[in-house]
Amino acid sequence: MKILECVPNFSEGRDEKKVEEIVAEVRKISGVKLLDYFSDSDHNRTVVTFIGDPEGVKQAALRSSLRALEGIDMRTHTGGHPRLGAVDVVPFVPIRGMGMKEAVGIAHQFGREFGEIGEVPVYFYGEAATDPRRKKLADIRKGEYEGLREKLSIPGWEPDAGARTFNPKSGATVVGARFPLIAFNVNLRTQNLDFAKRVARKIRESSGGIPSVQALGVELKERRMVQVSMNLTDYRRTSIPKVVEFIRAEIAGTGVEIAETELVGVLPLEALEDVVREYLKMPEFTPEQVIETHLLEE
């Protein structure tokens, strides 16, 4: 059975009625399960998470995004989070039984349909990017909604799909595909924040650490510990055990120990495969050996 996730970000986080209307469109689609939605009124933004069969998820994304276009007017939008449009970002995430290529295909289909029906310029980012300069969301979003009219006229920033010209009410939408992001923290039994920051610097990809790891050193005041707070952006390249063992090796001999670890939110079953294989020395383990997975096959 194929499972796709979609995590659209809408530029409305204050008007509860409008948010509920958007989310209701997801609930309507059979075969799609709404996992979560969260509005931040400072950001004036709502993040919705749902999973299901790829076609259903695409439909749910389309219906909720078109509903968002009706209710949101970017001309009056304010909020602390960078954004380009009413439907700001729509990432598709392959969870099970499908690869990145298929998720990219869905992202492209969605982007073209949504851009055309909604008359919104669409940029493809992440694994769905058509140009290396469009890989990073932050690069596309530079200048934000306020700079969008100008950006659209700059050679090299023509949209990938949808309207070619500025849509003042709706702005633009960034559509993409990415691997599931695992928010994973390792808490260290010390109160030395610099220690956590040093470990974070050692492990994160951007400062020469290991691939697909973003990391920050954070203080946990109440717990009297420090934390290496991480995003694993591709557990297929860098697994949870690899991260734990890297940190364990890094702190060996310092007298500091791993107190505990935390998972924030959810992960795909496949991401536990490496945990079982590594720590139980069980090279042959597959997620299909988890009995519940057989009920997903229908």
Next chain:
Amino acid sequence: MKILECVPNFSEGRDEKKVEEIVAEVRKISGVKLLDYFSDSDHNRTVVTFIGDPEGVKQAALRSSLRALEGIDMRTHTGGHPRLGAVDVVPFVPIRGMGMKEAVGIAHQFGREFGEIGEVPVYFYGEAATDPRRKKLADIRKGEYEGLREKLSIPGWEPDAGARTFNPKSGATVVGARFPLIAFNVNLRTQNLDFAKRVARKIRESSGGIPSVQALGVELKERRMVQVSMNLTDYRRTSIPKVVEFIRAEIAGTGVEIAETELVGVLPLEALEDVVREYLKMPEFTPEQVIETHLLEE
């Protein structure tokens, strides 16, 4: 979502057509997923495994068992495996979202319905036993089909449900509930079979080891290793990590190492909870953090 498993054992392992007829009854029930069926012609016995919602699983067990009564005649049955009847054993196993008490309730319901409709004496065993002397399958099965007519007349061996008298065609059926059994092996990097046997003796419950562990020492000739081959009969009492760490402590200092471990067949997701909690030091982990589980809730 509740998931129940049923693993009936039928006394027919040679006539493929009869086996297919029995299995077909399971396939008919919606909401029930046939995981496996396996016939052994020496034992002249077929083991069928299916899971699903409790009511569907009870129905599938009833329909397949009644079909088995039609096709199997114990008066002509021969085979290497001990057995009491055509539908020999019907264990119900709580997998998810339900406890043992509820599984016992289903076993009792099934036993009464099946015993009455099929006119077969039914004994309840395992967690469903009504008498401590009927806890163990082997005790109930003692004397086998050939001794059943006599057994039924012995005070204390009145059936728990169904027919009170001997049914020559069908024998008797043992119905019960038990925890999921995890077949888990630890391979040791030595060719010394006695070593594996010593470890097995140390760990197994019956020789004073740890609860809910059955263990044997086995030779793996081709792989030039030995194995502690185990059944974990209640992972809630004794988890996989507990078993691994017990063995690790037991062999410490002997120079022998754990080469690898194996899982034979499937396990419930819940049984991996302890693996994650223990080896990642992640005390807060719950199986609900596995994204796929949310598709089981419908």
